[in-house]
Amino acid sequence: MDRRLVKFLLLGSGVVASMLFLLAVGVNRPGGMVYYQTVSEFFQDPSAREGTRRIAGKVVVGSIERLPTGQDVRFEMSDGLATLRVAYHGIVPDTFVDEADVVVEGALGADGTFRASTLLAKCPSKYEAATDRQARS
Amino acid sequence: MATVGHFSLFLALLAAGWAAVSSLLACIQGGRGLKRSGERALLVVAVLVLVAIVALEYGFLTDDFRLDYVYHYSSSSQRLPYKIAALWGGQAGSLLLWVAILSSMGALSVWTNRAKNRALMPWVTAVVGTVELFFLVLLNFIESPFTMGPARPDGVGLNPQLKNFWMMAHPPFLYLGYVGFTIPFAFAIAALATRRTGDVWFRTTRRWTLFSWFFLGTGILMGAYWAYIELGWGGYWAWDPVENASLMPWLVGTAFLHSVMVQEKKGMLRVWNVVLILLTFCLAIFGTFLTRSGIISSVHSFATSNIGPAFAIFLGIVFFGSLALVVLRLDDLRSAARFESVLSRESAFLFNNLILVGIALTVLFLTTFPILSEAVTGRKVTMGPPIFNLVNVPWALVLLFLTGVGPLIAWRRATASNLKRSFTVPALVGLWVLLALLILDGRAFLAAAGRAGTVLARLDVAGFLEEVEVFYPALTFALGAFVLGTVVQEFSRGARARARQHGESLPVALARLVLKNKRRYGGYIVHAGVVVVFIGIAGSSAYQKEYVQVLEPGGILRAGDYALRYDGYRLEAVDDHLAAVTELLVFHRGNLLERLEGEQRFHLNLVHPALREAFRAVKERADRGTEAYQAAVAGLYRLVQSLEATAGRELKTPSTEVAIRPSLSPLAPSRLGEDLYVIPLAVDPFTGQANFRVFVNPMVNLIWLGGLIFLVGTHVAVLPDRRERKRLKAAIALEERAVAAA
Numbered sequence: 001m002d003r004r005l006v007k008f009l010l011l012g013s014g015v016v017a018s019m020l021f022l023l024a025v026g027v028n029r030p031g032g033m034v035y036y037q038t039v040s041e042f043f044q045d046p047s048a049r050e051g052t053r054r055i056a057g058k059v060v061v062g063s064i065e066r067l068p069t070g071q072d073v074r075f076e077m078s079d080g081l082a083t084l085r086v087a088y089h090g091i092v093p094d095t096f097v098d099e100a101d102v103v104v105e106g107a108l109g110a111d112g113t114f115r116a117s118t119l120l121a122k123c124p125s126k127y128e129a130a131t132d133r134q135a136r137s
Numbered sequence: 138m139a140t141v142g143h144f145s146l147f148l149a150l151l152a153a154g155w156a157a158v159s160s161l162l163a164c165i166q167g168g169r170g171l172k173r174s175g176e177r178a179l180l181v182v183a184v185l186v187l188v189a190i191v192a193l194e195y196g197f198l199t200d201d202f203r204l205d206y207v208y209h210y211s212s213s214s215q216r217l218p219y220k221i222a223a224l225w226g227g228q229a230g231s232l233l234l235w236v237a238i239l240s241s242m243g244a245l246s247v248w249t250n251r252a253k254n255r256a257l258m259p260w261v262t263a264v265v266g267t268v269e270l271f272f273l274v275l276l277n278f279i280e281s282p283f284t285m286g287p288a289r290p291d292g293v294g295l296n297p298q299l300k301n302f303w304m305m306a307h308p309p310f311l312y313l314g315y316v317g318f319t320i321p322f323a324f325a326i327a328a329l330a331t332r333r334t335g336d337v338w339f340r341t342t343r344r345w346t347l348f349s350w351f352f353l354g355t356g357i358l359m360g361a362y363w364a365y366i367e368l369g370w371g372g373y374w375a376w377d378p379v380e381n382a383s384l385m386p387w388l389v390g391t392a393f394l395h396s397v398m399v400q401e402k403k404g405m406l407r408v409w410n411v412v413l414i415l416l417t418f419c420l421a422i423f424g425t426f427l428t429r430s431g432i433i434s435s436v437h438s439f440a441t442s443n444i445g446p447a448f449a450i451f452l453g454i455v456f457f458g459s460l461a462l463v464v465l466r467l468d469d470l471r472s473a474a475r476f477e478s479v480l481s482r483e484s485a486f487l488f489n490n491l492i493l494v495g496i497a498l499t500v501l502f503l504t505t506f507p508i509l510s511e512a513v514t515g516r517k518v519t520m521g522p523p524i525f526n527l528v529n530v531p532w533a534l535v536l537l538f539l540t541g542v543g544p545l546i547a548w549r550r551a552t553a554s555n556l557k558r559s560f561t562v563p564a565l566v567g568l569w570v571l572l573a574l575l576i577l578d579g580r581a582f583l584a585a586a587g588r589a590g591t592v593l594a595r596l597d598v599a600g601f602l603e604e605v606e607v608f609y610p611a612l613t614f615a616l617g618a619f620v621l622g623t624v625v626q627e628f629s630r631g632a633r634a635r636a637r638q639h640g641e642s643l644p645v646a647l648a649r650l651v652l653k654n655k656r657r658y659g660g661y662i663v664h665a666g667v668v669v670v671f672i673g674i675a676g677s678s679a680y681q682k683e684y685v686q687v688l689e690p691g692g693i694l695r696a697g698d699y700a701l702r703y704d705g706y707r708l709e710a711v712d713d714h715l716a717a718v719t720e721l722l723v724f725h726r727g728n729l730l731e732r733l734e735g736e737q738r739f740h741l742n743l744v745h746p747a748l749r750e751a752f753r754a755v756k757e758r759a760d761r762g763t764e765a766y767q768a769a770v771a772g773l774y775r776l777v778q779s780l781e782a783t784a785g786r787e788l789k790t791p792s793t794e795v796a797i798r799p800s801l802s803p804l805a806p807s808r809l810g811e812d813l814y815v816i817p818l819a820v821d822p823f824t825g826q827a828n829f830r831v832f833v834n835p836m837v838n839l840i841w842l843g844g845l846i847f848l849v850g851t852h853v854a855v856l857p858d859r860r861e862r863k864r865l866k867a868a869i870a871l872e873e874r875a876v877a878a879a
Contacts, residue, residue: 007479012491019495019528022602023502026524029599033506033524036517056517062785069687070819070828091685091818091830094298094369094791103519 036103040081054105055084055114059121061098074113077102088116096121139204142192143283146233149185149240150273152178156266163259164330175262176247182269183244186237193230193282197223202289206230206282212294212743214713219295222305226295228429228444229282231308235425236272238309238316243269246320246345253869254341256876260327261320268319271451279444291749294713297740297792303363307356311383314353315421318390320345322418322459325411329462333876334407334469336868339397339414344855346414350390351851353421357383358670358844369793369816371681371832373840374674376525381504382424385497389417392493395543399483402548406483407470408463409490415459420497422452427504478550485543492536499528527602534612537671540664541620544657545627563622571615582607613675617668624661631658651853656861659854666846669839673810676836684831689824696831699813700724706825707762708770710755714738714792715773717820719827723798723813735796735817735829739789741777748788751776774822793817799838810838 027033036054037045057077065074073096074087086104096102096119106116160175162168193206197220202208210226211219224230243265250258276282298304321342328338339346360380365373374380393413399406426448463470476484503520510518545559575582589604628647631654636646651658684696688703695701702722709716721733743749755773760766781788798813814832821827 004476004478008476008484008487011479011488015488015491015495015532019499019532021598022528022531023499023524025599025602026527027520029523029527029603032521032527034519034521036519038517054519062781062787064787066819068819068821068826071685091370094793097790098787 038079038081039077039084040079042084043082049108052105052107054103056101056103057084059096059098059100059102064096064098066092073119077104084114085112086114086116088119090117090119092119093121138192138195138201139283139285142189142196143281145185145188145192146273146276146281146283149182149189149236150270150277152181152185153240153266153269153273156182157263157270160259160263160266164263172259175259175266176251179240179243179247179262179266179269182266182273183240186233186240189233189282190224190237193224193233194221197221200292202292203285203287204282205284205286208286208289208292210292210295212292212713214743215292215294216712218302218305219300222299223295225308225312226299229276229280231312231429232272232276232280233282234309235312235316236269236276238312239265239272239319240269242316242320242345246323250341254324254337256331256333257324257327257338257341260330261323264323264326265319271447275444275447279447291743293744294740297714297738297790298367301363301367303359304367307359307363310352310359311356314349314351314356314383315386315425317345317349317352318386318414318418318421321349321414325414326459326462329411329459329466329469332466332469332879333872334411334466335872335875336401337865337872339400339410340861340865340868343397343861346390346394347851347855350387350394351848351855353383353387353390354847355844357387358841358847362841365837366795366797369795371683371814371816371830371834373677373837376500376503376520376522378504379428381500382427385500385504386417386420386424388493388497388500389413389420392490392497393417395486395493396490399486403474403483404472405474405476406487407472408467411463411470412460413490413494415456415463416494419452419456420501422448422455426452480546480551480556482543482546482548482551485539485546489536489539489543492532492539496529496532496536500525503528527599530606530609531602533671534609534616537613537616537620537668540667541616541623544660544664545623559623559626562626563619566622567615567619570618571611574611574614578611582611610675610679613671617672620668621665624665627661628658652856655856655858656854659850659852659856662850662853663847664850666843666848666850669843669846671843673836673839673841673843676810676839677834680835682833684833685818685829686831687826687828689826694829694831696813697833698726699831699833700727701813701815701829701831703827703829706820706827708767708774708822709761710752710770710773713743714740715770715777715789715822716794717817717822717827719796719817719820719829721796721815731798733796733798733815734794735815736794737817737820738792738794739774739777740792742788742790745780745784745788748776748780771822801838808835810836810842812837 034054036056039055039057042048042053042055055077057079060076060078060083063076067073071091072087072089073092074085076083076085078084086106087109088104088106101122103120104114104116105118106114109115156175156178159171159178163171163175193204195201196204196207197211200207200211200213202211206227206229207223210223210230215223225234243262246261246265247258250261254261321339324338324342328334357380360383361373364375365371393410396406396413397410400410426445429444429448476487478484503524506520507518510516541563542560547555585604585607589601592600592604628650631650632643632647635641635650636643639646639649641649682697684694686692686694688694690703690705692703693700694703700723702724704720704722706717706719709718716736716738718734718736721735723730723733741748741752743752751773755766755769758766758769777788793816796815796817798815800808800811800813803809812832812834814834816830816832818828818830
């Protein structure tokens with residue numbers, strides 16, 4: 001084969017291989033790829049009380065309790081099958097409202113309340129539908 | 138008017154269908170009447186879709202809340218610009234805007250090619266017609282913006298976070314970019330189908346491509362700016378799926394812009410170029426799909442919907458169909474020329490392409506992996522920003538290096554003297570900057586290097602890369618200096634040579650030089666802009682500092698060299714919200730710089746009748762600023778609290794107006810481009826106690842400045858040019874001769 005072509009192929013595959021390698025390193029590093037559970041999966045998991053967990057669910061309507069520090073909230077989250085009480089300390093995002101999809105990271109406390117150290121919230125997609133119900137009630 | 142809109146969309150669907158069918162028939166049979174008919178049908182689609190847009194805007198402007206879409210995204214108290222922009226506040230309207238842009242562009246391409254490219258045009262109209270048809274099917278049968286409901290007194294209103302100038306401008310810009318790539322894609326398909334695979338297709342669409350690429354890039358920056366000033370988290374980019382969706386086609390489009398130059402000069406990379414434009418178009422459609430379908434949960438996907446399967450099918454057909462066409466035409470795309478040396482411009486472009494496409498595919502993998510994982514294994518997974526940075530930053534740095542190398546290295550094979558002449562000065566500048574930075578912060582760098590060495594000795598690559606991250610900003614600044622060095626050197630060499638030859642003064646020579654070589658010097662300016670953006674990103678992400686503190690009115694927060702005095706607060710009831718406005722004084726080393734105001738707002742749910750009446754009464758009071766008015770607004774806060782207790786849900790959506798103090802004066806070079814960024818997290822409306830989160834973001838304004846330079850450069854490059862027109866004509870003549878010979 002042409003020597004120049006070999007050189008190009010070697011360099012090119014070097015670039016591609018190093019990208020794949022970095023990808024593999026990144027996925028396995030803390031803060032990289034994280035598995036998370038729904039609320040009911042969390043309760044069914046026998047090892048739920050151990051270690052740090054990530055849990056996804058929806059904020060239960062009317063459960064938000066905002067403490068005056070602005071950095072503490074208590075609320076309940078649910079996946080429709082089970083409900084979890086959560087206490088969070090930290091910056092509360094503006095998107096955190098009734099029915100918002102949230103992902104919390106933390107550990108279950110002895111009192112059965114989940115102590116979250118991170119809170120990600122996504123605007124409820126049915127923002128309009130919720131207000132519709134409100135108008136009728 | 139809703140009926141008008143409904144009908145015009147339906148007629149547009151028929152017209153687009155006819156455009157696709159008649160053009161395809163024209164391609165097969167070659168009838169001139171059919172060809173004309175297909176082109177006219179595209180013009181008709183454009184007119185009909187514009188009628189639909191007008192009909193929907195009419196609904197917004199006249200507060201016609203019988204229209205579901207108007208009800209959901211507007212309200213009678215919404216200000217006029219936001220009523221207009223509410224058109225693209227939701228799903229159906231966004232799709233309508235998409236089609237409107239596409240059909241206008243389709244019509245424009247029919248018009249500009251009315252006398253040329255006659256052999257390609259039926260295929261172009263067939264492709265454009267088909268894409269329009271797909272979106273019109275969605276609009277007519279799945280997501281109609283003209284669905285009617287009962288008469289309603291008032292609307293829900295636009296999501297408060299979308300009420301921002303940049304958010305109004307950002308989607309149209311992004312769509313112009315996404316949609317624009319349809320035209321070069323259509324020409325590529327036409328070239329393949331008609332076996333006219335020379336230079337004509339991309340020379341004809343050169344400015345379409347640049348235009349789309351520019352709007353996509355600008356749209357991305359606007360989105361970042363919006364996120365920065367509106368979402369109130371101190372950052373501008375989070376590797377969110379929706380952000381990634383716009384970045385991917387831009388990256389591949391960038392690769393395409395570069396690699397077509399190799400085809401222009403050397404006739405090489407012909408397969409690669411077709412694949413790149415195909416990929417760009419597919420990623421643009423995929424981006425629209427990700428944004429509009431809500432398939433991946435994202436911080437700002439404002440939509441979940443049932444358009445997913447339709448999109449997936451369409452995307453599959455487009456991707457595999459056009460890929461099959463490329464494979465069928467492989468023989469036509471073969472080129473005679475070969476790569477001669479690794480040290481050459483074509484090779485620099487090839488590696489730039491490899492990296493750009495590599496980064497785009499990495500981002501694609503990381504963005505879509507959560508869907509795949511859940512579908513295949515049922516396990517839910519998220520991909521954090523650290524992975525994106527770990528994988529992409531090192532390669533982005535190599536890319537930055539190539540930005541300096543590519544334009545100056547010789548074609549075919551670089552000789553030692555070419556390298557020496559082009560790169561000695563810029564390389565010295567870059568090295569000097571690197572050394573200066575390393576020495577300035579020597580102890581930290583030495584410590585990091587030591588740690589990196591010991592970590593590497595344990596074969597812990599992740600740990601090693603984490604330690605090395607400390608060097609990224611210094612490397613970025615050094616490489617940036619190198620690239621800027623090459624750009625400045627090119628401008629000054631060119632201008633001086635011209636001044637000598639033509640006996641002109643230096644400024645005149647410089648201006649004429651740029652105007653005579655718009656593409657080349659426009660490109661250099663774009664490169665300079667990209668470097669400035671890189672520097673801004675490196676500085677603001679590496680040196681950001683954060684401070685959080687609870688303050689009573691009169692309290693002071695220290696943030697590095699800044700001090701922030703919380704003077705007081707006032708309450709307001711305006712627009713559709715209650716606001717607690719905090720008044721702050723900013724000091725730098727004891728000197729008063731500026732008065733700032735940051736707000737915490739509660740957008741009220743005004744569909745609740747008791748609240749609506751009370752809010753209107755306070756809003757209409759004329760005694761703003763008095764204590765009585767303050768007490769009245771405080772009363773509204775109490776009313777919300779008590780109503781929430783009985784309603785059992787929150788009746789407010791919070792939003793934050795951050796206070797930003799940029800430092801733009803060149804008199805303070807060490808702070809140039811720095812922002813003091815203040816977020817009032819929680820303001821007690823009764824006592825005024827407030828919790829402030831403060832960021833010092835160095836160099837962040839360089840990102841926006843780089844965007845402006847990018848804008849200037851692209852404009853220089855797309856200015857009409859006589860030489861470009863001549864080249865296009867020559868390419869068309871050559872193509873015709875080749876076709877006649879075959």
